[in-house]
Amino acid sequence: MKVVIAGAGISGLATAFWLKKAGAEVIILEKREQVGGSMRTLTENGYLIDFGPNSALETTPLIKEIVDEVGLTAEMMYADAKASKRYILKNGELMPLPMSPPAFLKTRLFSTAAKIRLMKEPFIGKSDDGYYQSIARFVVRRLGQEFLDYAISPFVSGVFAGDPDRLSVKSAFPKLYRLEELYGGLIKGTIKGARERKKNKEKSKQSAKMFSFRRGMTSFPEAIASHLGTGVVCGAEITGVERSDRQIKVTFRTDKGVQEILADKFLSTMPAKQTAALLENIDVMLPKHLNEIYYPPVKVLYLGYKTSDIPRPLDGFGFLIPAKEKRIFLGAIWSSVLFPNRAPEGKACFTLFVGGATKPHLFEMPDNDLNREVISQFSEIMGITAEPDLIKELYWEKAIPQYNLGYIEHENYFERFEVNNPGFYLGGNYRGGISVGDCVKNSKPLAEKILQN
């Protein structure tokens, strides 16, 4: 069986890994000159910069299985224990997010009224809204407004760069939704869910270990690509996909000109818009669903400083900023705390996120003004008076797919598309989760589906 995969991000590469292991012939066509998609590592002046994911969570044993088989075990690094501490900005002050019941009772992050409100959660019934419920509405109903403002909303912008009023709880946070559906509440469900995960050998996002690689996140896709060998073709932009007798004809452009391949199966892991454009001849309704998926713009601003210029202790993952605090950026990862080799001796580095679904209008500002304002607010929060030693940036025009209200209709259609169009498959981060862990977790069942049907 010959399978052509569009896109050499982690979704395409991990799926190819399982297909190859099962004996299928796989060809991955990737538009860019490098593999990795949203994973982008750069080294400069002794700094190691990740403009996409800085790390990922080891939520599935499949990650380790791939890492070991592609020979990357010695390169894998787990985040420093300090990274388990996360800060939230409140009234201009960085407050640690409480991680245990005693810390929760003591914290100044939530008022006494909010703490009492949280304790009522086990007694709150299910909503009648069904699928059409935003994460904001779900959290306010179950846990109260303050918990939304100072815990969940910043978390939502940290993961999705998303808008909690628009993200669907069912599609974007299926595990949270399931806790209410199956167990009637989050607290009851968390306790019972932990037992289930133990049985399935899976880890919750809270307990999964955070990892990266000595030479940054792109080591992962690069090692899978080397393992796959000549099956990965970079600089190959797919320009057409059509049925040809019982096969699928894939046309692509390289610097050698236009070429064609015949495949038995075709999997797209390209972002939604590109998939829509290429599969419009195959299914007329598919582009409507794919083009409705919103990918907000995000800028990643990377800052390096001399450690001696940072007056506060660097003892955590970084901080998130609730929308209520009215700042210009979403938060900052203290990247060199997670993995010390990210900055040269005597230096520290930070990854800041700007924009997202709630602040796309910021990019109407001149770039220099925006950067200056972000750096000024970051310095004020951190108590830094010195100028950065290094400034680097990457603007993602379409960063992360938003699983917004009504997403269930897209998800259902994607399933119908595969049934109605044998040989065609849809993968990538707009299906089944946006995290690297979810992309890997979804890759094995996807490969099995391709092999079976």
Ligand SMILES: Cc1cc2nc3c(=O)[nH]c(=O)nc-3n(C[C@H](O)[C@H](O)[C@H](O)COP(=O)(O)OP(=O)(O)OC[C@H]3O[C@@H](n4cnc5c(N)ncnc54)[C@H](O)[C@@H]3O)c2cc1C
């Ligand atoms: C700024 C940012 C920060 C993030 N932080 C984290 C994090 O901390 N932790 C985490 O777990 N996740 C994070 N994510 C999410 C995660 O990195 C992505 O969801 C995941 O890497 C997506 O992988 P993918 O293979 O599905 O898609 P992509 O990586 O988008 O890959 C799709 C590929 O298709 C290729 N392509 C497009 N058109 C064509 C064409 N015509 N022909 C051939 N190829 C084509 C593209 O070039 C691309 O390489 C982050 C994402 C971003 C953008």
